[in-house]
Amino acid sequence: ESGADEERYEIVQREVDAEILPGISTRLWTYDGSFPGPTIESQRGRHVTVAHRNELPVPTVVHLHGGRTPADSDGYPTDLVLPAGWTEPERSGGHGGHGMSDERAVVSDVEREYGFPLDQRATMLWYHDHRMDFTAPAIWRGLAGLHFVRDDVEDALDLPGGDHEVPLMIADRAFDADGQLAYPSLDSTLTGEIGVEEPYLAGVLGDVILVNGAPWPEYEVDTGLYRLRVLNGSNARHYELEAIADDGRRLLLVQIGADQGLLAAPVRHESLPIGPAERYDLLIDFGDLPVGAKVRLANRLGTGRCADVMQFKVVREGSGAPIPEMLADDLPEWDRSEAAVVRDFAFRAGRMDGRHGWLIDGLPFDPGRTDVTARHGDIEIWRLVADVHHPIHLHLVGFRVLTRGGGEPLPHDAGLKDTVSLRPGESAEIITRFDAYRGRFLFHCHNAEHEDMGMMANLEIL
Ligand code: C2O
Ligand code: CU
Ligand code: CU
Numbered sequence: 001e002s003g004a005d006e007e008r009y010e011i012v013q014r015e016v017d018a019e020i021l022p023g024i025s026t027r028l029w030t031y032d033g034s035f036p037g038p039t040i041e042s043q044r045g046r047h048v049t050v051a052h053r054n055e056l057p058v059p060t061v062v063h064l065h066g067g068r069t070p071a072d073s074d075g076y077p078t079d080l081v082l083p084a085g086w087t088e089p090e091r092s093g094g095h096g097g098h099g100m101s102d103e104r105a106v107v108s109d110v111e112r113e114y115g116f117p118l119d120q121r122a123t124m125l126w127y128h129d130h131r132m133d134f135t136a137p138a139i140w141r142g143l144a145g146l147h148f149v150r151d152d153v154e155d156a157l158d159l160p161g162g163d164h165e166v167p168l169m170i171a172d173r174a175f176d177a178d179g180q181l182a183y184p185s186l187d188s189t190l191t192g193e194i195g196v197e198e199p200y201l202a203g204v205l206g207d208v209i210l211v212n213g214a215p216w217p218e219y220e221v222d223t224g225l226y227r228l229r230v231l232n233g234s235n236a237r238h239y240e241l242e243a244i245a246d247d248g249r250r251l252l253l254v255q256i257g258a259d260q261g262l263l264a265a266p267v268r269h270e271s272l273p274i275g276p277a278e279r280y281d282l283l284i285d286f287g288d289l290p291v292g293a294k295v296r297l298a299n300r301l302g303t304g305r306c307a308d309v310m311q312f313k314v315v316r317e318g319s320g321a322p323i324p325e326m327l328a329d330d331l332p333e334w335d336r337s338e339a340a341v342v343r344d345f346a347f348r349a350g351r352m353d354g355r356h357g358w359l360i361d362g363l364p365f366d367p368g369r370t371d372v373t374a375r376h377g378d379i380e381i382w383r384l385v386a387d388v389h390h391p392i393h394l395h396l397v398g399f400r401v402l403t404r405g406g407g408e409p410l411p412h413d414a415g416l417k418d419t420v421s422l423r424p425g426e427s428a429e430i431i432t433r434f435d436a437y438r439g440r441f442l443f444h445c446h447n448a449e450h451e452d453m454g455m456m457a458n459l460e461i462l
Pocket of ligand 2: 063064065066395
């Protein structure tokens with residue numbers, strides 16, 4: 001860390017053996033030796049430099065998800081941080097491998113500085129690997145961490161802080177008989193007919209739910225109000241979260257924020273769907289429970305072990321705090337009538353090079369092709385349609401969900417988002433304004449296997 005208006009962090013990407021399952025050592029790829037990586041806390045508008053050095057056996061790329069970040073630090077999939085001594089480009093191990101266009105030079109170095117102006121609303125961002133064709137296995141092995149942005153709007157609300165603010169990175173993993181992370185490979189599973197049972201087309205699922213890198217943890221709470229900062233950091237798993245006390249009572253999940261910061265007013269959920277890469281800022285009140293009570297954070301979409309996420313245990317009395325009924329007044333309001341352009345995008349399965357791929361408008365990702373050219377400053381409406389579940393993410397900008405399935409958005413679509421989770425056969429309209437930076441950015445499905453199998457495209461802002 002340095003001067004008043006900027007901060008510097010250094011992260012070494014390296015392998016470690018960690019104990020995730022009791023008594024078993026698991027090899028991880030980490031940011032600075034931990035999974036999740038180190039949590040970074042920043043103030044809005046205070047420039048942050050993060051220097052990454054790659055001591056892993058593979059090239060990497062770092063992307064700050066949800067960051068308003070200039071293109072040269074946004075972690076374009078071919079802007080590599082190479083391992084020391086790296087010579088040959090590697091072409092295997094991921095779910096992609098559809099061949100990189102030669103038109104774009106690969107930018108690379110063993111160490112790279114990423115610069116983040118963070119001129120954006122307070123929220124919880126996350127950083128993760130984003131290398132071409134290899135994002136999913138890299139995240140799976142541990143390359144993910146949290147990055148908070150704070151601002152005055154948030155500070156003025158006096159929300160629960162300290163140990164009453166709890167980040168929860170939820171991610172499923174599978175382990176092999178030796179306790180190593182099991183990531184299924186590859187090509188044999190990708191040659192079948194579309195629609196025929198192919199195990200990894202839906203993405204890679206684990207059967208152990210980790211929260212902040214630990215399986216089904218227990219967190220001790222008092223009878224006060226807590227703020228849960230939830231990220232679905234899973235490659236492909238969707239959850240529907242609910243909080244159930246051991247006397248059978250359901251605790252409300254009071255949503256106060258979305259991917260891109262605070263809502264205007266809280267939205268109360270009995271259960272809350274969360275797709276890959278989505279974040280929710282939640283308040284939960286343990287005030288009606290006796291000391292000794294337990295509250296299970298459960299996943300309604302999971303069966304067996306995947307129905308449990310974690311547990312809270314009430315261990316002492318705490319002082320309650322009211323839930324603010326007015327939150328942020330700085331949400332952008334874009335009107336349909338202001339849109340300069342309306343675009344349509346279909347997220348569907350298809351053939352690519354004779355194999356199964358996940359495509360946007362029939363095409364797999366190609367770093368040499370510009371798919372969308374937008375004018376800086378324009379408001380645009382994008383109409384998205386999905387064949388199966390696809391959590392769609394735009395880099396650089398937040399957006400509002402205007403419609404879902406041709407009707408009103410759902411309660412959890414509230415606020416400013418950067419990822420919208422489309423259900424099978426569903427469409428949605430989103431509206432945004434390209435008012436941040438010019439340059440080349442991405443949009444893609446955040447099912448990490450779908451992304452590696454081609455469901456990504458280039459957005460050039462001029
Ligand atoms: Cu979370 Cu393009 O990524
Ligand atoms: Cu992103
Ligand atoms: Cu998808």
